Structure formats: C-alpha cells, structure tokens
Amino acid sequence: xxxxxxxxxxxxxxxxxxxxxxxxxxxxxxxxxxxxxxxxxxxxxxxxxxxxxxxxxxxxxxxxxxxxxxxxxxxxxxxxxxxxxxxxxxxxxxxxxxxxxxxxxxxxxxxxxxxxxxxxxxxxxxxxxxxxxxxxxxxxxxxxxxxxxxxxxxxxxxxxxxxxxxxxxxxxxxxxxxxxxxxxxxxxxxxxxxxxxxxxxxxxxxxxxxxxxxxxxxxxxxxxxxx
Amino acid sequence: xxxxxxxxxxxxxxxxxxxxxxxxxxxxxxxxxxxxxxxxxxxxxxxxxxxxxxxxxxxxxxxxxxxxxxxxxxxxxxxxxxxxxxxxxxxxxxxxxxxxxxxxxxxxxxxxxxxxxxxxxxxxxxxxxxxxxxxxxxxxxxxxxxxxxxxxxxxxxxxxxxxxxxxxxxxxxxxxxxxxxxxxxxxxxxxxxxxxxxxxxxxxxxxxxxxxxxxxxxxxxxxxxxx
DNA sequence: TCAAAAGTGTTAAGTTTACACCCATGA
DNA sequence: TCATGGGTGTAAACTTAACACTTTTGA
Numbered sequence: 159x160x161x162x163x164x165x166x167x168x169x170x171x172x173x174x175x176x177x178x179x180x181x182x183x184x185x186x187x188x189x190x191x192x193x194x195x196x197x198x199x200x201x202x203x204x205x206x207x208x209x210x211x212x213x214x215x216x217x218x219x220x221x222x223x224x225x226x227x228x229x230x231x232x233x234x235x236x237x238x239x240x241x242x243x244x245x246x247x248x249x250x251x252x253x254x255x256x257x258x259x260x261x262x263x264x265x266x267x268x269x270x271x272x273x274x275x276x277x278x279x280x281x282x283x284x285x286x287x288x289x290x291x292x293x294x295x296x297x298x299x300x301x302x303x304x305x306x307x308x309x310x311x312x313x314x315x316x317x318x319x320x321x322x323x324x325x326x327x328x329x330x331x332x333x334x335x336x337x338x339x340x341x342x343x344x345x346x347x348x349x350x351x352x353x354x355x356x357x358x359x360x361x362x363x364x365x366x367x368x369x370x371x372x373x374x375x376x377x378x379x380x381x382x383x384x385x
Numbered sequence: 386x387x388x389x390x391x392x393x394x395x396x397x398x399x400x401x402x403x404x405x406x407x408x409x410x411x412x413x414x415x416x417x418x419x420x421x422x423x424x425x426x427x428x429x430x431x432x433x434x435x436x437x438x439x440x441x442x443x444x445x446x447x448x449x450x451x452x453x454x455x456x457x458x459x460x461x462x463x464x465x466x467x468x469x470x471x472x473x474x475x476x477x478x479x480x481x482x483x484x485x486x487x488x489x490x491x492x493x494x495x496x497x498x499x500x501x502x503x504x505x506x507x508x509x510x511x512x513x514x515x516x517x518x519x520x521x522x523x524x525x526x527x528x529x530x531x532x533x534x535x536x537x538x539x540x541x542x543x544x545x546x547x548x549x550x551x552x553x554x555x556x557x558x559x560x561x562x563x564x565x566x567x568x569x570x571x572x573x574x575x576x577x578x579x580x581x582x583x584x585x586x587x588x589x590x591x592x593x594x595x596x597x598x599x600x601x602x603x604x605x606x607x608x609x610x611x612x
Numbered sequence: 613t614c615a616a617a618a619g620t621g622t623t624a625a626g627t628t629t630a631c632a633c634c635c636a637t638g639a
Numbered sequence: 640t641c642a643t644g645g646g647t648g649t650a651a652a653c654t655t656a657a658c659a660c661t662t663t664t665g666a
Contacts (some may be wrong), residue, residue, distance in 0.1 A: 164423075164424060164476070165436075165477045169436075169437075169438060169439045170398055170400075171397055171398060171399075171437065172397055172398050173400065173469075196391075199390060209395035209396075210395075210480075211395070212478075213472050215469050216470075217469055218467075239464050240443055240464065242400075242443025243443075243444075244438070244440070244442050248391060249391070251439075251579070252392070253480075255469065257468045260399050276640065289479075292594035321645085322646090323644075323645075328470045338630075339647095340627075340630095340646090341398045341629070342629080343647080360638095362644070363643065363644040364638045364639080364644075364645095365637050365639040365643080365644065365645065366636080366644095366645080367644075367645060368645085368646090419656070548629090549618090550617075565656070566619085567619090567621075568657085569658095571621090572619095580622055589617070589618095590617040590618065590663090591615085591617075591663070591664040591665045591666080592616085592617060592663040594617075594618060595619090
C-alpha cells in the first residue's frame with residue numbers, strides 16, 4: 159500500500175472547533191461566552207469549543223459543540239476559518255476551526271447554558287478573551303456584518319414573527335449605526351418574502367405593531383435581498 | 386498538570402493545506418494544477434498541497450507549499466477555509482485548509498513547476514479534480530471574485546507595469562462579463578494610487594498603450610477602492 | 613492606406629438619501 | 640389627554656449605465 163507511506167511520515171494535530179454564538183436582545187448584539195470553570199485557563203472568559211472526534215466531520219463537531227451548550231439543533235452556522243498559529247493554545251498545539259452561529263435568544267436550553275457557566279454578553283462590552291478568541295470574534299463579526307446585508311440570515315436572530323421596528327433595530331445593532339425608518343421600511347416592503355401577517359404585537363407599544371414573517375420558499379424563488 | 390488530561394483523550398488528525406493558484410494570461414484566468422505522478426490518485430489532477438508540519442503554523446505551511454511549487458515568496462494568499470468531511474481523502478482522514486494565491490504568471494520557477502508535473506489550465510476548462518478540490522476551487526473563485534471588487538488585490542495577477550486594457554481584461558475574466566471601456570477607465574483614473582507612468586507598452590498594439598502602476602503607499606492613505 | 617488597439621465626455625436612468633407629521637392606544 | 644412607539648411619501652443628490660467616434664502607427 160503506497161498510500162500508507164505517503165501519510166505516515168507526517169505529524170498529527172488536535173483539531174478543535176470554537177463557536178461565536180450571536181444573539182440579539184433589547185437592541186444589542188450579544189455573544190454567549192463561557193466563564194471557564196475548568197482547566198486550562200480556568201476562571202477566564204472564552205468561546206465555547208470542543209475537540210473534533212474521529213467519527214465526525216469538522217462541521218458536525220461545530221454543530222455538536224453548539225448543541226452541547228444550547229440544546230439547539232438546526233442552527234444557522236457558518237465557518238469563519240482555521241486558526242493555526244503554533245502557540246495559539248499555550249497548553250498544547252491545537253488547530254482550531256471557528257464557526258459563528260445565529261440563534262434566537264429566546265429559545266435555548268437555560269439549564270445547559272447555566273451548567274456550562276455561560277453568559278450572554280453585550281458585544282460592545284466584551285471581557286478579555288483567552289488565546290486568539292478575540293481575533294475569531296472580530297473575524298466572525300466582520301463576516302456576519304458583511305453577509306447580513308445581502309443574504310437573509312439576520313432573521314435567525316429574531317423570533318419567527320417580528321415587527322419592522324425589531325428588524326431595523328437588529329440591523330442597527332449589527333451595523334453600529336442608525337438607519338432612516340422610512341427608507342428601511344421601503345426596502346423591506348419591496349421584498350416579497352418578508353410577509354405581513356395578520357397578527358399584532360402589543361408588547362412593545364400601546365398601539366401595537368404589525369408582525370411580519372420571513373418566508374424561505376418565496377425567498378428561494380428570487381434570492382434577491384439587500385438591506 | 387491538569388492540562389495534559391484535558392487534551393490527551395482526544396484524537397489527532399493529519400492537517401494539510403491545498404493551494405488554489407491563480408494566474409492571468411492572454412485574457413483568461415488560469416489555475417496551476419498538478420497532474421499527479423505520485424500516489425495516491427496518481428495520474429489524476431489535483432491542487433498543489435502538503436501536510437502541516439510540527440514547527441510551522443498553518444499559514445506558513447501554505448506559504449511553504451506554494452514556494453515548493455513556484456519558488457515564490459511574499460505572494461498574496463488568503464485562506465478559503467477548512468475542509469473536514471470524514472472521507473474527503475479516501476486514503477486516510479485528512480483535514481485540509483485551502484488557500485488561494487494570486488501570482489504574476491510571468492514570474493515563477495518553470496523548472497520547479499515542470500518537476501512537479503504542474504500545468505496552467507484555463508479556469509473555464511478545468512479537468513476533473515480529485516477529492517473535494519472542485520469545491521475548494523469554487524469557493525476560492527467566489528471569494529476572490531467578491532474581494533477583487535473592493536480591495537486592490539487584482540494587481541497581484543499583473544506585471545508591476547500594466548496597461549488599462551490589461552487591467553480591464555483581467556476584471557472581465559474574473560467577473561465573466563464584459564465592461565464598458567469608458568466607464569472602466571473613468572473609475573480607474575479617479576483612484577490616485579493607480580499611477581500613470583511615462584512608459585509605453587508597444588507589445589499589444591502599434592500605437593502603444595500607456596503603462597500604469599499600483600502605488601501601495603498611496604492606497605494606504607485612503608483605502609478606497611471600487612471597480 | 614488601412615487594420616487594430618488606444619483613448620476620450622455627455623446624457624439618461626436608476627438608486628440612495630434626507631426629511632416631518634399624523635395615528636392609535638393604554639395609562 | 641397625553642406620552643409612546645407605529646406608520647407613511649416626495650423631491651433632491653448622487654451614482655451608474657449607455658453610447659460612438661478620433662488617434663496613432665506598423666505592416
């Protein structure tokens with residue numbers, strides 16, 4: 159078997175995944191971070207991570223790790239990239255692949271999150287993170303910020319039914335700037351796949367606000383999106 | 386050392402890098418591909434790749450592998466992402482990190498390339514590639530196409546001095562569509578860091594065309610680019 | 613002298629931005 | 640009744656797209 163020789167001479171590495179988990183709450187983007195109650199770096203803040211196992215792909219490892227923390231399946235995730243500096247983890251050489259996830263902050267397993275000592279943190283008030291996790295976060299933010307403007311991924315951060323005010327406030331949080339209400343709504347209403355429902359949300363105002371819904375099937379027909 | 390235990394239980398993996406090497410010649414984008422004269426998959430077409438070693442970062446491995454093939458240092462490279470399906474390489478489990486590189490097709494080590502049995506191939510007439518290399522190529526193309534419009538990375542594919550016709554033809558090859566000559570030149574001439582030289586290229590026409598140059602220092606002052 | 617690539621401005625269409633008031637309701 | 644967030648249209652500024660002819664020169 160000539161294959162054998164070809165591979166055998168080379169070193170092997172631990173491969174990990176790290177998750178940048180975005181949530182949106184009360185006008186702010188948040189990350190779900192661990193205050194580590196385990197070694198290494200016990201007591202410090204980090205992203206949720208884990209090691210890739212033999213019987214799973216790297217993408218599957220990321221899904222598993224996300225589920226271990228949040229209990230959630232079928233979450234929108236995207237790879238940020240591989241981080242491979244030699245001493246990025248001072249304990250051992252570990253090559254890590256970062257992923258970001260967009261979850262609805264109202265639906266996750268609070269027990270699990272609590273048991274991992276994880277907390278939602280305002281993205282503009284992040285604590286110091288271990289290793290190269292700050293770079294992972296920065297890259298994830300940039301990637302997400304850039305993608306959210308031309309693919310309808312932001313809806314993953316909202317409940318199924320949302321008001322246009324919520325939607326605008328989400329985009330303002332992501333872009334870090336305010337937007338014109340009339341122009342925003344004009345753009346949204348031109349997109350057929352953002353459907354008005356006949357429901358009203360009375361929690362945010364006395365008058366109540368119309369609830370909208372994102373329709374994936376309609377989106378797939380045109381795939382046009384721009385906010 | 387509690388660290389030890391934490392890592393020891395986990396499996397290790399071969400980690401490779403694969404390079405999508407772009408060149409531009411006679412109006413076409415080209416990739417530098419290997420017709421493998423070694424196992425595994427001898428005789429088939431593949432990207433240039435190699436294994437990450439103990440004493441190098443993943444980025445450095447990509448640079449090394451690119452240099453092994455082309456003899457070039459200081460090449461513009463960007464990570465495409467990690468590819469981690471379990472059976473992506475049928476020989477052994479290997480996790481690969483793909484990078485694309487932009488090189489000037491007039492300056493590389495022809496001996497080295499020949500000794501690796503590598504050939505430039507028109508990107509629109511690619512042979513069947515092994516493993517998941519077609520996906521790597523597609524992702525690299527998309528990434529590059531999207532980046533080349535708002536960062537001045539395309540110049541890496543051209544000689545230091547280039548004509549505006551060459552520049553336009555490069556962008557047409559990348560975008561896969563023709564562009565309006567006057568509009569194109571208008572945009573280019575508004576960018577201060579694309580400097581007119583006093584040299585003329587007579588190889589492409591009887592009349593001769595003005596040669597231009599990209600000035601990095603001037604670019605850094607504004608960082609505005611849009612084609 | 614003519615073929616072949618280089619070079620050059622203007623106008624219309626489309627897109628984006630700026631901007632202010634009335635509405636409905638519960639407290 | 641009034642404070643609060645919800646909802647609505649138009650015009651100016653800017654950006655993008657469409658378009659055709661003259662110049663230079665070597666073969």
